Amino acid sequence: MTGTMHTYLEEKTAYIENHLVPALEKEGVPSNLYESMKYSLMAGGKRLRPMLVLAVLEALEKPLERGVPFACALEMIHTYSLVHDDLPAMDDDDLRRGKPTNHKVFGEATAILAGDALLTRAFSLIAESYQTHPDVKPITTVNLIAELGKRAGATGMVGGQMADIEGEGQQLSLQELEFIHRHKTGDLLIAALRGGGYLAEANEEQMEALTQYGICIGLAFQIQDDILNVEGNAEQLGKAVGSDEERQKATYPSLLGLAESKDRLQALIEEAKSVLTKVGLENSALIPLADYVRTRNK
């Protein structure tokens, strides 16, 4: 990663994180519930989804501010999904990003409710923030919510998580593995890109390119995740490595081998960059962000 890109990521991460806590409601919320929501929302992470929203606005020369509520909503949905995934009845994880998981700190009941409240807040945040926004039409807000709901729910992220749980300990085909990742990870990235497109008033061609880019980096992201689980550094990752093999989880390396997984990862990143170049977005931060998905070590 170049120094410029490093600075870009740091700046954008700080920008996003400054907006996250104020986007939660505090007044009238039982304090334990508020603290539990804040704990997981501020427990670090790459902030990739909000970053993609901002990068689309930047690429289409629109003010970043316009993307903030939608970007925060995406991070809330991503966060709730991790809180629920870590529960004993699901993946039963004690650590997330090097810190105790939500239910380890606040208890299971609070973790379930904090996840529910983060998911609900995502939608009300979008609706409230754009209710009287001078540059975002009500129909754009409706489109954003329809897009986000579709990508986050039973046909999207939650469906992917369900397929993932059902596939554990099973011999999966590459197609089944891709269904899981396309939905579990890819769909929320696609929502970030398409939502950014709605907010930036992208034309149809640009919207299609953003969608394709999202599909590519979504799969690439997951392949890199699987590779890091084999080759990564537990300290940098903030979680154990080798856990996929231990759980006999189907992964790209287990299905394709490590070398072919890396080739596939590289090809997906090239494709992602190429679709953007074709619609004239080759100078946007989305290009180095695609590389970042491949080269990240956490």
Add this chain to the structure above:
Amino acid sequence: MTGTMHTYLEEKTAYIENHLVPALEKEGVPSNLYESMKYSLMAGGKRLRPMLVLAVLEALEKPLERGVPFACALEMIHTYSLVHDDLPAMDDDDLRRGKPTNHKVFGEATAILAGDALLTRAFSLIAESYQTHPDVKPITTVNLIAELGKRAGATGMVGGQMADIEGEGQQLSLQELEFIHRHKTGDLLIAALRGGGYLAEANEEQMEALTQYGICIGLAFQIQDDILNVEGNAEQLGKAVGSDEERQKATYPSLLGLAESKDRLQALIEEAKSVLTKVGLENSALIPLADYVRTRNK
């Protein structure tokens, strides 16, 4: 309950239930997840929240059809809250409406995900259904979602559930008990009424009356729930009676005694009817629906 009201409730229940399953997405959803969502959505219940939406449209002489997506969304949110509340980490209930709870049939992981997916679907259903609706403006849809999110989330239903859990085994004041019920039960009823008001283009005075009516019947609903837990018939209720006392749960009868609880219930119902009468809605089904909240035996 009069025969006419009985017929009204039966007709409206059938009308709502006919729309619930088609409002779920099926294609592209893992079948276990779909079945789990459908199981709890169709497990019976009074359908009170959707019924209130339809009654508001009827009272303001607007087509019922307009309220269907919002009504179904409310029922999905109500259902998800029951699925999550019944989990072992929460109330740990095996039976709901006389049937095994969701996690007893599908397992805990699926129950958590089905709840998440129902909550998400509620918002995408509203956004999608009204995206191109001839009589519902995009800003009305945005207002509906803001209202629903506020009433269902950390400042509303989820906050009430959190306070309820934290209050278990504690000596609560009447004020604390009312905070719990106002939010846990009342807020979603208020959302039904105000959402119906938005869809029916209620004026400010009518909206205020609908809100006050909602506050009254929300508390009344809970007082009757507490009374039924003392005096009710387990078979009719589909759940155990006496469980509140067993769990040493603070209830209206435990704080006020049974007689005063009944007086308070009656006064709330009278107030609910009176606020509607003042804005000329005395001939609407909302009047017998208020009585139904008091006289119901399940």
